Amino acid sequence: MPGFELFGPEERKEVNDVLETGIYMRYGFDGPRKGIWKSKELEAALCERLGVKYAQLTSSGTSALSTALAILGVGAGDEVIMPTFTFVASFEAVLSVGAIPVLVDVDSTLTLDPAAVRQAITPRTKCIMPVHMCGAMADLDPLLAICKEHDIVLLEDACQSTGAQYKGRHLGTIGQAGTLSFDFVKTVTCAEGGAVLTNSEELYIRADGYTDHGHDHKGVDRGADLHPFIGYNYRISELHAAVGLAQIRKLDKFLAIQKKNHQQLKAILSTIPEITFRQIPDPSGDSCTFLSWFLPTEALTRGLVAELKEQGILAGNFYWFDNNWHYYRKWTHLHQAASLNRLPEAQQIALKKLSPDAFPVSDRIMSRCISTAISLAWTEEQTKDKGEKIAAAVKKVLSREKATV
Numbered sequence: 222m223p224g225f226e227l228f229g230p231e232e233r234k235e236v237n238d239v240l241e242t243g244i245y246m247r248y249g250f251d252g253p254r255k256g257i258w259k260s261k262e263l264e265a266a267l268c269e270r271l272g273v274k275y276a277q278l279t280s281s282g283t284s285a286l287s288t289a290l291a292i293l294g295v296g297a298g299d300e301v302i303m304p305t306f307t308f309v310a311s312f313e314a315v316l317s318v319g320a321i322p323v324l325v326d327v328d329s330t331l332t333l334d335p336a337a338v339r340q341a342i343t344p345r346t347k348c349i350m351p352v353h354m355c356g357a358m359a360d361l362d363p364l365l366a367i368c369k370e371h372d373i374v375l376l377e378d379a380c381q382s383t384g385a386q387y388k389g390r391h392l393g394t395i396g397q398a399g400t401l402s403f404d405f406v407k408t409v410t411c412a413e414g415g416a417v418l419t420n421s422e423e424l425y426i427r428a429d430g431y432t433d434h435g436h437d438h439k440g441v442d443r444g445a446d447l448h449p450f451i452g453y454n455y456r457i458s459e460l461h462a463a464v465g466l467a468q469i470r471k472l473d474k475f476l477a478i479q480k481k482n483h484q485q486l487k488a489i490l491s492t493i494p495e496i497t498f499r500q501i502p503d504p505s506g507d508s509c510t511f512l513s514w515f516l517p518t519e520a521l522t523r524g525l526v527a528e529l530k531e532q533g534i535l536a537g538n539f540y541w542f543d544n545n546w547h548y549y550r551k552w553t554h555l556h557q558a559a560s561l562n563r564l565p566e567a568q569q570i571a572l573k574k575l576s577p578d579a580f581p582v583s584d585r586i587m588s589r590c591i592s593t594a595i596s597l598a599w600t601e602e603q604t605k606d607k608g609e610k611i612a613a614a615v616k617k618v619l620s621r622e623k624a625t626v
């Protein structure tokens with residue numbers, strides 16, 4: 222799963238290029254940097270590899286989301302539809318631009334349920350933000366149709382799905398804007414970093430300025446730049462971009478390994494009829510960072526988690542339902558609007574309406590779901606061993622249940 226598993230001399234070489242010039246900033250210092258522009262190079266590599274016109278690097282995936290929302294004109298009081306299963310960064314970014322996160326159920330794709338999205342639309346809905354969780358895609362066609370019908374923008378959070386595709390196009394390049402994360406545990410990592418992707422020149426120009434204090438970057442003299450709008454500092458450093466440059470060149474290798482290990486693990490778990498798998502709208506586009514699967518009931522799933530824990534093999538098998546980073550139910554700080562500073566009134570009102578048990582449909586899906594992380598480092602033998610151990614634990618839990626019925 223994470224690209225750091227295959228760090229090597231390639232990353233060291235790119236970082237050393239930067240260390241040798243001593244210019245760690247992505248802008249300016251044209252003479253001393255001796256032609257080394259790692260951030261620009263990584264942006265060009267992303268465009269080339271993902272088939273998108275523009276990429277703007279940022280300091281993180283979270284700042285990429287804030288930037289994307291801002292350049293799309295999402296601001297005070299606007300509603301952004303987002304899923305109950307995602308990473309906390311989704312609502313953080315929405316709150317950061319003054320907008321209202323509107324939570325919506327997921328279905329067995331583990332992403333936004335288009336029917337639930339339709340029901341959540343109001344005159345204030347400005348943006349639909351599907352999150353392509355665990356390496357695979359939301360069903361974008363119905364979401365795009367809803368956007369078109371209601372004149373709403375689509376922002377794809379592809380932070381967990383670098384390299385995945387939907388019907389031949391890369392995730393993050395299909396909506397008006399998309400974001401990637403290159404944090405330390407993502408498929409391609411910069412240690413910390415992110416990117417905004419778009420095919421619109423206008424949106425790109427906004428992102429370029431917004432992430433650097435609003436600088437228009439038109440002149441050769443940074444000090445003399447004009448500032449057509451307010452921006453922030455969401456810049457990436459050259460050291461981080463250097464790591465990412467080595468990593469993006471390995472993306473094809475990462476995807477090939479993930480697909481192979483995923484297929485092998487899935488074949489083993491498929492032998493158990495009680496196991497069902499996450500619905501993937503375009504299976505050939507799955508980046509295969511995780512294998513996500515379901516047991517028939519919450520009780521069985523909890524039983525399995527306990528069994529895996531007892532055997533010391535729970536690591537790498539995620540039970541999101543109990544996880545306080547990724548699933549709505551445990552976002553206590555959000556339910557309580559626990560903000561250090563005073564939130565805008567519209568946000569306070571919206572957050573007060575949240576309660577942990579508000580999404581029984583999502584609960585029924587997530588309470589039965591396990592996602593097994595696919596490592597880049599597993600050998601064929603190790604993958605087989607992991608799969609067989611999980612399968613044996615599932616059988617044990619199933620037979621225990623049968624005995625008690």
Ligand SMILES: *Cc1c(COP(=O)(O)O)cnc(C)c1O
Pocket residue numbers: 281282283284307308310311352354378380381402403404414415
């Ligand atoms: C990792 C992640 C982010 C944010 O990325 P950071 O680089 O860690 O800020 C946003 N959304 C999702 C779904 C993520 O998994």
